[in-house]
Amino acid sequence: MSTAHLEREAVRVGTLTVGAGPAVVIGGPGADARWLSLREHHGRVRAGEALAEVRAQWAGPLLVEPFSAADLPEIAASADGVVIGAAWMQDFQLVRAVAGLGLPVLVRRAPAATLEEWLAIADYCVAEGNDRVVLCESGSRTHLGGTTLDLSLMRAARERSGRPVLADLGADPALAAAAVAAGADGLLLAPGSTEEEALAAHEAVRVVGAVTRRETPGSVAAARGAIDRVDAALAVLLERRAELAGTIQRLKPVGGFAGRDMDRERRLVAEMARRAPTLGEARLAPIMNAVIEAGLHLAEERRAAARD
Numbered sequence: 001m002s003t004a005h006l007e008r009e010a011v012r013v014g015t016l017t018v019g020a021g022p023a024v025v026i027g028g029p030g031a032d033a034r035w036l037s038l039r040e041h042h043g044r045v046r047a048g049e050a051l052a053e054v055r056a057q058w059a060g061p062l063l064v065e066p067f068s069a070a071d072l073p074e075i076a077a078s079a080d081g082v083v084i085g086a087a088w089m090q091d092f093q094l095v096r097a098v099a100g101l102g103l104p105v106l107v108r109r110a111p112a113a114t115l116e117e118w119l120a121i122a123d124y125c126v127a128e129g130n131d132r133v134v135l136c137e138s139g140s141r142t143h144l145g146g147t148t149l150d151l152s153l154m155r156a157a158r159e160r161s162g163r164p165v166l167a168d169l170g171a172d173p174a175l176a177a178a179a180v181a182a183g184a185d186g187l188l189l190a191p192g193s194t195e196e197e198a199l200a201a202h203e204a205v206r207v208v209g210a211v212t213r214r215e216t217p218g219s220v221a222a223a224r225g226a227i228d229r230v231d232a233a234l235a236v237l238l239e240r241r242a243e244l245a246g247t248i249q250r251l252k253p254v255g256g257f258a259g260r261d262m263d264r265e266r267r268l269v270a271e272m273a274r275r276a277p278t279l280g281e282a283r284l285a286p287i288m289n290a291v292i293e294a295g296l297h298l299a300e301e302r303r304a305a306a307r308d
């Protein structure tokens with residue numbers, strides 16, 4: 001695989017890989033990468049000072065949105081990537097200057113920009129010799145004055161460009177799970193997002209990503225990371241299953257081990273084997289026996305505790 005191809009499929013931002021492996025979270029404290037917008041302050045804050053302040057607390061991957069071209073030397077000196085803001089996505093001169101730095105570029109879609117206009121910005125970057133482009137769907141303005149994230153546009157951008165895509169959850173962090181399920185390679189939170197929001201985004205990445213995102217890890221550490229995410233999803237499902245099995249024990253005329261229904265157990269294993277054909281019924285049966293018995297033990301313990 002050539003480097004050029006690698007940088008299109010997956011873009012490295014400092015130590016972070018975007019587009020291969022798990023979806024990443026970019027935002028404030030607790031995120032995998034931080035970002036900072038110098039535009040937020042309307043040029044009142046000096047780039048060097050703002051960057052030094054962030055760098056004093058964060059040595060990891062950092063993306064910065066410039067206010068103007070004057071900020072670029074400071075950004076080049078201490079950031080790992082540059083954000084092209086939705087508000088000025090079509091300021092072609094600034095886009096060219098940003099791309100010319102050679103750092104990875106994150107292109108946020110302007111609220112009214114079409115897919116073609118959005119992808120054209122990536123082409124501008126390529127024309128400057130910079131192929132390290134990540135696209136970020138930042139939503140369209142609705143007639144109600146809010147912003148709606150267009151996840152199908154995000155998917156189309158991924159498919160058309162082959163580049164990693166992010167979903168900007170600034171307007172609605174609760175969409176993290178939906179964005180991961182739709183194939184986002186990362187979630188962009190507001191620069192001032194809280195640690196709780198980063199935690200919730202990471203949980204969606206782990207649990208939803210474990211089911212929806214295909215990973216092809218190339219090292220033991222990466223494969224263990226992927227297994228950890230699958231185990232996180234399994235834990236959520238096992239806990240939910242145990243609760244439901246407990247409900248059945250309370251509702252059945254005879255609950256617990258005394259009311260065990262082996263025919264039902266065989267049927268549910270056969271049904272599971274359709275989705276897990278590689279494991280098959282013979283391997284699934286002892287696994288599910290252990291799961292079911294754990295649920296029955298828990299239900300009996302709870303019943304005994306309620307009687308005392």
Ligand SMILES: O=C(O)C(=O)C[C@]1(C(=O)O)C=C[C@@H](O)C=C1
Nearest residue numbers: 245248260261262264265292295
């Ligand atoms: O379906 C039931 O009857 C249950 O009690 C639930 C359950 C299960 O955990 O799935 C547990 C014990 C039975 O032997 C069969 C299934």
